[in-house]
Each structure stands twice: as C-alpha cells, then as structure tokens.
Amino acid sequence: MRYLAPGSLKEALDILRREDDARCIAGGATLVAMMNADLVAVDVLVGLGRIAELSGITETDDEVRIGAMTRHAEIAASPVLTGALGVVRSAAGQIAHPAVRNMGTIGGSICHADPAADFPAALLAADATIEAASAEGTRQIPIGEFFEDYFETALREGEIVTAIRLPRGPAGARGHHVKFSRVDGDYATVSVSAVLVMAGATCSYARIALGSSGPVPIRVTAAEEALVGSPLDQAAIAEAARLLAEAADPVDDVRGTTEYRLMLIPRLLARALNTLKDGETASV
Amino acid sequence: MSEMDVIEKQPVTLRVNGNVHELEIAPARTLLDVLRSELRLTGAKRSCNQGVCGACSVLRDGKPVRACISLAFAAEDSEITTIEGLADGNRLSRVQQAFVDAGAVQCGFCMPAMVIAATALLNENPNPGVEEIRHGLGGNICRCSGYVKVVDAILSLTEGSKS
Numbered sequence: 001m002r003y004l005a006p007g008s009l010k011e012a013l014d015i016l017r018r019e020d021d022a023r024c025i026a027g028g029a030t031l032v033a034m035m036n037a038d039l040v041a042v043d044v045l046v047g048l049g050r051i052a053e054l055s056g057i058t059e060t061d062d063e064v065r066i067g068a069m070t071r072h073a074e075i076a077a078s079p080v081l082t083g084a085l086g087v088v089r090s091a092a093g094q095i096a097h098p099a100v101r102n103m104g105t106i107g108g109s110i111c112h113a114d115p116a117a118d119f120p121a122a123l124l125a126a127d128a129t130i131e132a133a134s135a136e137g138t139r140q141i142p143i144g145e146f147f148e149d150y151f152e153t154a155l156r157e158g159e160i161v162t163a164i165r166l167p168r169g170p171a172g173a174r175g176h177h178v179k180f181s182r183v184d185g186d187y188a189t190v191s192v193s194a195v196l197v198m199a200g201a202t203c204s205y206a207r208i209a210l211g212s213s214g215p216v217p218i219r220v221t222a223a224e225e226a227l228v229g230s231p232l233d234q235a236a237i238a239e240a241a242r243l244l245a246e247a248a249d250p251v252d253d254v255r256g257t258t259e260y261r262l263m264l265i266p267r268l269l270a271r272a273l274n275t276l277k278d279g280e281t282a283s284v
Numbered sequence: 285m286s287e288m289d290v291i292e293k294q295p296v297t298l299r300v301n302g303n304v305h306e307l308e309i310a311p312a313r314t315l316l317d318v319l320r321s322e323l324r325l326t327g328a329k330r331s332c333n334q335g336v337c338g339a340c341s342v343l344r345d346g347k348p349v350r351a352c353i354s355l356a357f358a359a360e361d362s363e364i365t366t367i368e369g370l371a372d373g374n375r376l377s378r379v380q381q382a383f384v385d386a387g388a389v390q391c392g393f394c395m396p397a398m399v400i401a402a403t404a405l406l407n408e409n410p411n412p413g414v415e416e417i418r419h420g421l422g423g424n425i426c427r428c429s430g431y432v433k434v435v436d437a438i439l440s441l442t443e444g445s446k447s
C-alpha cells in the first residue's frame with residue numbers, strides 16, 4: 001500500500017483517475033477502524049488533509065459552505081451555523097466524544113453513509129446540496145439523491161466530495177437535532193432533525209428528517225404538511241409522527257428493536273418540535 | 285531488503301513530545317502502533333483498536349484524538365503529545381499529580397488516556413463542572429470502573445474547589 005498526500009484538489013483528482021484502487025482518507029476514524037478489522041484493503045490511500053481548499057466554513061448572503069474536510073468539532077462550535085442551520089451544528093455536537101469530533105470530517109461522514117450517523121438526517125432537514133468534483137468537472141447533488149442505500153451514495157468512482165452547501169432557510173427558521181442513544185456518545189438508536197418557522201403560535205414551515213430509521217434518512221412531505229398551519233399541538237405532532245413511522249424501516253439490532261425504534265419516533269419528534277417551538281435555538 | 289519492503293515502506297517525519305523522528309514505515313500502520321513499537325512510547329494503550337474505548341488517546345496539536353484509528357502518515361503535519369510528554373522530568377504535571385492525590389488510579393490501564401483527556405479538557409475549559417467533566421471524559425472507558433475519583437481529581441484543579 002502507498003500513502004499519497006496531495007496538496008491540491010486537482011492533484012488528488014488526478015491520482016484517483018490514474019490509480020486503479022485508490023481511496024480517499026479524511027479523518028480516518030472509520031476507514032482506519034475498518035482496516036484494523038481487516039474489512040478493507042486499499043492499494044493507494046489518498047490523504048486529503050493537506051488540501052486547504054477542502055477545509056473550513058465560509059458564508060455568503062444565500063448560503064453557508066462547509067468544506068468536506070471540516071471536522072465535527074469545528075462545525076459544532078461554528079457561530080455561522082445559526083437559524084435553520086442550527087440543525088447541522090446541533091447534530092455535529094452530538095457525534096461521539098470530543099476525541100472523535102476532533103478527527104471525523106463531515107465529508108467522511110456522508111461518504112461512509114452509515115444510516116446511524118447524525119449528519120445525514122440533519123443535512124436532509126437543512127436541504128443541503130453536496131458538491132462533488134472529479135477530473136471531468138464539478139457537479140451538485142441534492143441531498144435527497146445523495147444517500148442511496150446502507151453505506152451507498154450517488155458518488156461515482158473518481159469523485160471527491162468537496163463541500164456541503166447549506167441554504168440559509170426561510171426567515172425566522174430554527175433548527176435542532178435530537179438523538180436517542182443507549183449511552184452518551186453512541187450512535188443514535190433513532191434521531192430526528194427538524195427545521196421550523198413559527199408565525200406567532202402557528203407553525204408556518206417545517207422540514208423534518210429521521211435518522212437511524214431505515215437505509216437512508218427519511219423525509220415525508222405529508223408529515224410536514226400535517227404540522228404546517230397547526231399550533232404544533234399533540235394531535236398534529238401525533239399525525240406527523242404516524243406518517244413518519246409509516247415510512248420508516250428501522251433495523252432490529254444491538255441499539256434497539258424495530259418496534260422500540262418505531263416507538264421512539266413520536267417521542268423524539270415531540271421533543272425536537274417543543275424545543276424549537278419554545279424558542280430555544282440549538283443548545284448542543 | 286526485498287522488493288516488497290521497498291514498495292511498502294515510505295519515509296515519514298513525526299514530531300512527538302518535542303522530538304523529531306524520521307522513520308521508514310508501512311503506510312497502513314497506525315499512529316498508536318508506531319508510537320508503541322517504533323518509538324517505545326507505551327503509555328498510550330491498545331485495547332479495542334476501533335476508536336471506541338479511548339485507551340489510546342494522545343494530543344494532536346493540543347486536542348485529544350484516538351491514536352489507534354489515526355494513520356501515522358496523517359500525523360505528519362501535527363505536533364503529537366503522549367502521556368510521556370506531560371511530566372517535566374520526574375515532576376508530574378498538575379493533572380497527573382491530582383490523579384495520584386485523589387487515588388484515582390486502580391489497575392492504571394486507562395489512566396494515561398484519562399490524564400490526556402483531562403489535560404485537554406482543562407486547557408479548553410479551566411473550570412469545568414461535574415457534567416462538563418463527565419462529557420469531556422465520556423469517551424474514556426475504565427474497566428475498573430473508577431470514575432468517581434477521576435472526576436474528583438479534575439474537580440480539585442478547578443476554581444470552585446479552592447474557594
């Protein structure tokens with residue numbers, strides 16, 4: 001095996017085009033764990049750590065752009081991720097423990113596409129666009145099309161995720177991520193990501209996504225419609241939760257049975273919505 | 285040297301505890317493996333080798349990371365501090381001394397990483413409360429289950445304990 005550490009994106013893309021069995025390594029938190037367990041073998045590892053253009057959070061009037069190599073700890077502490085984008089900041093702060101948040105990157109998280117991860121649902125709720133580059137050029141992938149199955153994404157061979165682009169969201173929006181896990185720092189048994197606008201006591205906008213509830217994060221527009229126009233009373237939340245649970249297809253595993261996960265959905269949805277309704281922005 | 289070796293080994297420069305090391309290693313080797321086997325710094329422990337237990341924690345540019353799931357090559361641009369780098373000769377760091385004074389150490393296996401995590405926490409937040417300490421060290425598992433005195437040790441270094 002060889003390790004290459006290109007200093008520019010162009011160089012990295014050239015390596016991916018040139019080499020047969022080359023694979024990017026970002027934080028390494030998942031890839032190295034898999035190598036340690038003999039689950040993957042790679043000929044050429046392409047370290048992305050020296051490519052400055054892949055790191056950091058920048059903003060324009062319309063959007064916030066998070067470089068693929070930005071670490072969870074930086075996202076969790078970003079003063080730029082406010083309003084609707086609080087959903088992404090809040091998810092980042094709930095990933096694992098400090099040491100893993102100092103290693104893992106948002107690009108690595110979504111490329112690995114673990115359905116139990118926190119970013120997939122949060123990015124779906126935030127209506128993100130994934131920017132991917134290859135030697136042929138750059139393309140934009142709507143988040144709804146990025147995750148295809150367990151550990152499968154729309155990324156093609158030779159492509160590198162360069163950034164996650166987040167629209168600011170509607171005026172007055174707030175976002176929050178709620179996660180239930182067996183112990184502090186574990187992957188979610190179920191997570192709910194929510195972005196909400198309240199017009200007085202009435203909900204005027206809702207975008208909700210479930211994590212750890214199927215092969216890919218789940219969004220149901222009918223559930224959002226059940227919330228919009230309501231005061232987010234019990235009946236509206238129960239109806240939205242019913243529609244979401246109907247679309248969910250959670251696994252039965254060590255983190256919880258399918259039945260248990262389905263029971264968590266209404267409870268976590270209520271928790272997320274009540275937090276946002278009461279005007280608290282993401283606290284974690 | 286066989287042809288395999290020529291292909292498999294690459295030069296790497298690591299900065300650990302203020303020393304610069306020039307090594308030739310296989311790129312798949314983890315930072316933990318290189319620290320322990322090449323540099324003989326055995327304070328960072330190998331337990332799960334999966335990033336879960338925390339026993340291998342070291343500081344990368346002052347922040348805690350898991351050495352078992354870090355490639356040595358990916359550490360080239362950073363300053364690594366292991367537990368061996370905290371004491372000043374035979375004088376323990378204040379965090380190490382606080383752990384001793386509180387009687388926080390049982391078998392000791394998890395302790396280098398606990399001290400590393402506590403050091404990083406206190407650098408970032410000199411006066412953590414109990415909850416913040418628990419979260420800061422949440423990724424460090426102690427199989428002797430001696431968490432109470434670890435928290436006591438860290439608390440003893442905060443403003444609150446002195447007033």
Ligand SMILES: Cc1cc2nc3c(=O)[nH]c(=O)nc-3n(C[C@H](O)[C@H](O)[C@H](O)COP(=O)(O)OP(=O)(O)OC[C@H]3O[C@@H](n4cnc5c(N)ncnc54)[C@H](O)[C@@H]3O)c2cc1C
Binds near residue numbers: 026033048068069108
């Ligand atoms: C102990 C532990 C606990 C964890 N707990 C949680 C949790 O609670 N919630 C959660 O969401 N996550 C959790 N994670 C996952 C972690 O936070 C990271 O998201 C994960 O390790 C992947 O990020 P990475 O940067 O380490 O990617 P790597 O391991 O470097 O790469 C992962 C995969 O993505 C590919 N890749 C990486 N970057 C790119 C890119 N820019 N373009 C194309 N391909 C790329 C790699 O080739 C590889 O296949 C946990 C991990 C560990 C080790």
Ligand code: FES
Binds near residue numbers: 331335338340341353
């Ligand atoms: S040995 Fe590294 S986290 Fe367990």
Ligand code: FES
Binds near residue numbers: 390425426428430
């Ligand atoms: S002191 Fe024995 S594992 Fe913690």
